[in-house]
Structure formats: C-alpha cells, structure tokens
Amino acid sequence: MTDVLIVGAGIAGSAAAIGLARQGRNVVLLVRSVFPREKACGEGLMPAGVAALARLGVEIAGTPFRGVRYHHEGRTIEGAFPQQHQGLGIRRWYLDAALLEAALREPNVQVLTGLSAEAPLFKDNRIVGVRAGGQEYRADLTVAADGANSMLRHKLGWDASKRTRRHAVLQHYRLTKAAPEWVEVHLSQGQETYVTPLPGNELLVASLGDSPQTPAEFAHLERIGAPLGAAPLSVRATQRFAPGCVLLGDAAGNCDPITGGGMSQALLSAELLAEHADSLEAFDRVREAMLANYRRLTAGVLTLANHPSLLRPALSILSHAPGLFSRLLGVAGGTV
Numbered sequence: 042m043t044d045v046l047i048v049g050a051g052i053a054g055s056a057a058a059i060g061l062a063r064q065g066r067n068v069v070l071l072v073r074s075v076f077p078r079e080k081a082c083g084e085g086l087m088p089a090g091v092a093a094l095a096r097l098g099v100e101i102a103g104t105p106f107r108g109v110r111y112h113h114e115g116r117t118i119e120g121a122f123p124q125q126h127q128g129l130g131i132r133r134w135y136l137d138a139a140l141l142e143a144a145l146r147e148p149n150v151q152v153l154t155g156l157s158a159e160a161p162l163f164k165d166n167r168i169v170g171v172r173a174g175g176q177e178y179r180a181d182l183t184v185a186a187d188g189a190n191s192m193l194r195h196k197l198g199w200d201a202s203k204r205t206r207r208h209a210v211l212q213h214y215r216l217t218k219a220a221p222e223w224v225e226v227h228l229s230q231g232q233e234t235y236v237t238p239l240p241g242n243e244l245l246v247a248s249l250g251d252s253p254q255t256p257a258e259f260a261h262l263e264r265i266g267a268p269l270g271a272a273p274l275s276v277r278a279t280q281r282f283a284p285g286c287v288l289l290g291d292a293a294g295n296c297d298p299i300t301g302g303g304m305s306q307a308l309l310s311a312e313l314l315a316e317h318a319d320s321l322e323a324f325d326r327v328r329e330a331m332l333a334n335y336r337r338l339t340a341g342v343l344t345l346a347n348h349p350s351l352l353r354p355a356l357s358i359l360s361h362a363p364g365l366f367s368r369l370l371g372v373a374g375g376t377v
C-alpha cells in the first residue's frame with residue numbers, strides 16, 4: 042500500500058507526483074502512453090504556468106510571447122502581459138516528457154509504464170486504488186489525473202452530462218523566419234484560430250468551433266506531423282472528490298480552451314494538492330476559489346465567440362480600454 046497512486050502522466054499527474062513526493066509522500070504514477078507523445082493543445086503556457094514550472098525546477102525550451110493579439114474583421118487589439126511576465130510557446134511533446142522525467146528523478150516516486158487504469162477499487166465506501174493490467178494497485182489516496190475524458194470520473198459516475206459540438210483541429214507548421222512574439226487569435230464566423238509561436242521556428246495552428254477548419258492562409262507552409270483533433274473542449278464533473286480519491290487537472294472538469302489557461306491551471310492545482318493532500322475538502326475549496334474568475338472569463342469570451350453581433354462592439358470597447366483588456370488577459374494568464 043502506497044501513500045498516493047496517481048493515474049495519468051499528463052501535466053497534472055506528473056506535477057502532482059513531484060509535489061507530493063517532495064512533501065515526503067510515497068507516490069506511484071501509472072503511465073499509459075509511451076513518452077514523448079503528442080497531446081492536442083494550443084501549447085501556449087500562460088505566465089502563471091511558466092512560474093509554476095520554475096517552482097518545480099523543470100526547465101524547458103520555449104518561445105516567449107508578450108501577450109495575445111485578437112484579430113476580427115480587419116481590427117486588431119493587443120493585450121500585453123505586465124512587463125516582468127511572459128508566456129511560453131512550448132511543445133507538449135517535450136513538456137510532458139520533461140515533467141515525467143522530473144517525476145522519475147524524485148526518490149519517492151515509482152513510475153509504472155504501459156498501464157491503463159481500468160476501474161476504481163472500493164473498500165467500505167472508500168476508494169482504495171485502481172485495477173490496471175489485470176492487477177490491483179492500492180493507496181491511501183488515488184488521484185485521477187487522466188484527462189478530459191477521464192475513465193475514473195466516468196466509472197465513478199461523476200460525469201456531468203453537458204456535451205457541446207465544439208471541437209478542435211490542430212496542425213504544426215515550420216516557418217522560414219522567426220516566429221512572432223504574440224499568440225495570435227483570429228476570430229471569424231463560427232470558429233477561432235489560435236497561432237502559437239514555438240521553438241525551432243515552428244507554429245501551432247489550432248482551430249476551434251462546431252466544424253473547425255485550418256485556414257487556407259497556412260496551406261503554403263511546411264506541415265510537421267499529422268493533424269490532431271480534440272473533443273470535447275469542456276467537461277464538468279458532478280463530484281470532484283470522495284474519501285480516498287480526488288480528480289485533478291482536466292479530469293476534474295475543464296474550461297473551453299478559448300482562454301488558454303488549462304496547462305497553468307493543471308500545474309497550479311497540482312501544487313495546491315501537494316499543499317492540502319491531508320484534507321481533500323480544503324484542497325477542493327481553494328482550487329475552486331482559484332478557478333472562479335478564470336471560469337467566469339472563459340464563459341464570457343465563449344458567449345462573445347458564439348454571438349458575432351456582440352463581438353464587434355465588445356472588441357471596440359476593449360480597443361479603447363487597453364487597461365481593461367490587459368486585466369482580463371491577466372485573469373487568463375494568472376498575472377492578476
């Protein structure tokens with residue numbers, strides 16, 4: 042019996058393994074994929090996430106970006122992070138592998154690879170681990186960090202039913218010149234396209250909507266790898282913890298990536314769990330408080346994206362109030 046069993050070695054799972062191990066807990070991390078691996082993501086890490094990575098001591102090559110620029114019907118509005126802050130365009134291929142390697146370096150972390158959790162284990166109404174690969178893995182605390190389509194959330198009956206048609210298509214490209222210093226967001230009828238600068242003169246183009254398509258303007262660029270897809274873009278859980286078990290990262294419910302903070306929220310939530318692992322109730326309370334403004338902002342931006350008639354006046358107001366726009370960006374980026 043170990044102290045903590047973590048299911049899923051994405052950002053939340055590996056970061057939690059590191060944090061909990063540094064608090065003196067013995068951790069077993071169940072890893073399904075062979076790393077490095079792709080993960081469909083906009084790959085723009087907001088300043089709060091950059092700071093959280095630094096606190097973990099994980100160094101990763103990234104392309105700094107100064108903020109986010111929105112383009113709509115020929116108008117551009119620019120939101121810069123405060124001067125001492127920057128975002129980083131980071132390939133998930135490297136980031137997730139670097140976090141897992143950092144977890145492997147922790148003496149208290151045991152990594153079991155090639156194992157997909159199949160079902161939770163119960164004893165006296167308490168969740169006491171999972172079954173994976175035909176074996177039972179038991180722990181005082183089971184952390185389900187198995188992503189937006191969490192198997193554990195589903196098997197525990199904690200899926201909220203709301204599903205939207207929104208999904209994403211993503212493609213990496215190679216540039217012949219240096220990548221821009223901004224994340225560029227192009228808003229058009231029915232979809233948003235995010236362009237994130239990446240190391241090695243690469244770009245990630247992510248299009249989100251009900252039937253998104255990569256815009257033709259990128260067709261002349263050299264493609265890197267196959268296109269990726271992602272759905273659903275937002276999920277909610279009816280319950281996030283119970284005796285012996287807690288959902289973490291996207292598994293606990295995620296916001297639509299329109300505001301681009303999911304990786305940062307996963308890192309910050311993992312940090313909070315390491316601090317509050319003795320009381321899941323306290324952990325969940327501080328996590329919910331941390332996420333509240335971010336969720337409100339995301340809901341607002343999503344409403345605008347879904348109602349183009351509101352978008353034009355909203356962008357007009359924001360272009361005349363750069364302070365307000367920077368503040369909203371700060372909520373998404375974790376600088377406010």
Ligand SMILES: Cc1cc2nc3c(=O)[nH]c(=O)nc-3n(C[C@H](O)[C@H](O)[C@H](O)COP(=O)(O)OP(=O)(O)OC[C@H]3O[C@@H](n4cnc5c(N)ncnc54)[C@H](O)[C@@H]3O)c2cc1C
Nearest residue numbers: 049051052053083084085158187188209290291298303304
């Ligand atoms: C289209 C799109 C664009 C996005 N853009 C951005 C962005 O620009 N910036 C940003 O910050 N965030 C962005 N996000 C959000 C971000 O990708 C997620 O919030 C983040 O990856 C959550 O990390 P996680 O560790 O919770 O989940 P994941 O990264 O999904 O990791 C879950 C892990 O669990 C493993 N797993 C799953 N099931 C099992 C099982 N049964 N047993 C064992 N392991 C299992 C998986 O293999 C995976 O490694 C975007 C998301 C999408 C979909």
